[in-house]
């Protein structure tokens with residue numbers, strides 16, 4: 001039987017893994033809980049439940065920051081746990097080939113860290129292949145990437161926004177903006193503290209973003225949340241206004257729109273003509289911000305295509321590359337050999 005192939009999109013907030021043998025996609029929070037500095041207490045969605053709630057001896061952390069591996073040791077432990085989970089094994093991981101999607105605008109050292117994860121002896125990668133993330137992303141969004149046709153794809157994730165123009169299965173232009181949805185959550189934490197004297201955690205901020213966040217100002221509406229009052233120190237319920245949320249988010253959303261416009265200005269005319277035909281493809285979890293497509297459409301006059309389940313576009317594209325020989329040229333061998 002042919003060896004299994006595993007595809008990886010290692011995000012700041014969520015890790016997405018495809019196993020060809022198991023024919024499944026695992027999508028979980030990319031977070032680990034370590035007890036007493038050494039034992040894995042929980043990982044993934046289960047560890048996320050403990051985030052901001054754990055006692056001092058349990059450290060809950062996200063090893064990926066701004067789209068790159070910031071804490072290699074914890075990422076490696078976490079990665080091994082996820083692979084065991086998707087492969088339904090408790091100890092020895094069966095040998096497999098690994099197809100790893102890497103961001104475009106990162107250093108060679110940062111890129112190597114992604115590949116070394118799978119090169120780890122406990123994972124036992126037989127072969128490691130690299131895929132440029134925006135190409136997989138476009139395929140996952142349902143775009144035919146191999147044609148001689150310009151495609152614009154914008155992935156707005158948790159800590160990164162990647163804007164790319166593709167043609168013939170390759171990247172023509174790309175720009176990375178070093179923030180995404182997490183920045184909006186941070187802005188909400190700051191605004192709620194300032195406006196309501198209320199301290200809230202990251203999960204509450206994200207909830208407020210889902211409920212009230214919009215790229216276009218809406219008629220004022222409210223959502224009730226709990227936090228700790230700065231002055232009294234007591235748990236307090238507070239009604240948050242959509243206007244406050246809009247005001248604190250909009251500058252950052254505009255920066256993303258401006259970056260899209262900059263790339264459009266730099267796009268060669270023949271490719272621009274194609275983009276006018278097909279529009280812009282929006283992917284990544286944060287592309288689901290309400291009215292974002294309306295704002296970008298208003299600013300660029302281009303049609304906006306919104307992907308279904310946008311957080312999983314990259315891994316769905318990797319799946320297509322693994323499953324369909326037509327796309328096999330998209331994956332390539334890394335410049336430096338990782339495994340001896």
Ligand SMILES: Nc1ncnc2c1ncn2[C@@H]1O[C@H](COP(=O)(O)OP(=O)(O)OP(=O)(O)O)[C@@H](O)[C@H]1O
Pocket residue numbers: 010011012013014015066067156157158159160161180181182206209210213283284285286287288289290310311312
């Ligand atoms: N409905 C929604 N509205 C607004 N934001 C959303 C929505 N659903 C998910 N998000 C945001 O999407 C982000 C996660 O998306 P995604 O899984 O694409 O990120 P990631 O791949 O982990 O990050 P990155 O690519 O930056 O490393 C989070 O910031 C989350 O708050």
Ligand SMILES: [Mg+2]
Pocket residue numbers: 010011012157158284
């Ligand atoms: Mg991502």
